[in-house]
Amino acid sequence: xxxxxxxxxxxxxxxxxxxxxxxxxxxxxxxxxxxxxxxxxxxxxxxxxxxxxxxxxxxxxxxxxxxxxxxxxxxxxxxxxxxxxxxxxxxxxxxxxxxxxxxxxxxxxxxxxxxxxxxxxxxxxxxxxxxxxxxxxxxxxxxxxxxxxxxxxxxxxxxxxxxxxxxxxxxxxxxxxxxxxxxxxxxxxxxxxxxxxxxxxxxxxxxxxxxxxxxxxxxxxxxxxxxxxxxxxxxxxxxxxxxxxxxxxxxxxxxxxxxxxxxxxxxxxxxxxxxxxxxxxxxxxxxxxxxxxxxxxxxxxxxxxxxxxxxxxxxxxxxxxxxxxxxxxxxxxxxxxxxxxxxxxxxxxxxxxxxxxxxxxxxxxxxxxxxxxxxxxxxxxxxxxxxxxxxxxxxx
Numbered sequence: 423x424x425x426x427x428x429x430x431x432x433x434x435x436x437x438x439x440x441x442x443x444x445x446x447x448x449x450x451x452x453x454x455x456x457x458x459x460x461x462x463x464x465x466x467x468x469x470x471x472x473x474x475x476x477x478x479x480x481x482x483x484x485x486x487x488x489x490x491x492x493x494x495x496x497x498x499x500x501x502x503x504x505x506x507x508x509x510x511x512x513x514x515x516x517x518x519x520x521x522x523x524x525x526x527x528x529x530x531x532x533x534x535x536x537x538x539x540x541x542x543x544x545x546x547x548x549x550x551x552x553x554x555x556x557x558x559x560x561x562x563x564x565x566x567x568x569x570x571x572x573x574x575x576x577x578x579x580x581x582x583x584x585x586x587x588x589x590x591x592x593x594x595x596x597x598x599x600x601x602x603x604x605x606x607x608x609x610x611x612x613x614x615x616x617x618x619x620x621x622x623x624x625x626x627x628x629x630x631x632x633x634x635x636x637x638x639x640x641x642x643x644x645x646x647x648x649x650x651x652x653x654x655x656x657x658x659x660x661x662x663x664x665x666x667x668x669x670x671x672x673x674x675x676x677x678x679x680x681x682x683x684x685x686x687x688x689x690x691x692x693x694x695x696x697x698x699x700x701x702x703x704x705x706x707x708x709x710x711x712x713x714x715x716x717x718x719x720x721x722x723x724x725x726x727x728x729x730x731x732x733x734x735x736x737x738x739x740x741x742x743x744x745x746x747x748x749x750x751x752x753x754x755x756x757x758x759x760x761x762x763x764x765x766x767x768x769x770x771x772x773x774x775x776x777x778x779x780x781x782x783x784x785x786x787x788x789x790x791x792x793x794x795x796x797x798x799x800x801x802x803x804x805x806x807x808x809x810x811x812x813x814x815x816x817x818x
Contacts, residue, residue: 455577599672
């Protein structure tokens, strides 16, 4: 019962991923963002944003959790009381506001907003991130008629874009797991082997090395399926002459470092070589151009220069980098409103981290997809992932 949950809190180790000082630094940055937006507070429901500010980390992504943050003071976390153990273990906060199994979670959120004197405030409520179903948003709106509701997007996302030294250290550890998974995947690829066997080898290597549960993947797509975006393993047998596309990440304290890698079973054709060169050159050009202060569109244009010669022959998405860091299912992409694309004039900043998905697919025939996870510095992009971004040739 509820008493047992409370009593257990006295014995559960409190092990947030970062120091209290790190969380307070994040909190101060977000509260400055609130003042700039003239918002009195935020109500957050997405696991990534809640994790960033409070440390809360649970595999439960279906019960409502809410973080209520005013312009000053610590955040408060509203959680299902069944999650009290995860709260005590993973957050830096002292006490949650807990609702029970027969309570209405949205009533608990509204009551806490009122208790904190925010029921006539200018509140940012998440509308673009996962975590708040539309019907619950409408209920919140109806229950708080005097609140001026605005889109919460901005203050937390802006802070998350630039990683701290501690976050980057976690991503380097995730990258080490990713690299081990790539090597295990290459070692497992051979004619007659099922694509699922390659996936199993990568997962085993990463988990045996110490990776946490991964938020998505791994992807293994062989033959014609490597030419169909977002295909993955389904028991297909790998054949000589096929490209085998791998996409994966290891994970450490929720932080990710994904890569795309492609192998060819046997000798590559001229077409394979041409696409592999274009993909590898685009990755290298982005890394060289991605200096802090450089507009994102300039970096995208550096990569696009190597895509143009093959552009008419392939399916390409024109995303030259998307932000990565905290990863929760169903994706490792951070929804932070910043992409390396030719339509983004905003400058890169030191400490931003991006995945560079240079995926070139000939629809329904083959795919050559290479990438790195890249840290932005004043000297250019620095790969956190360590295996070479080139077509791997597997003896057939």
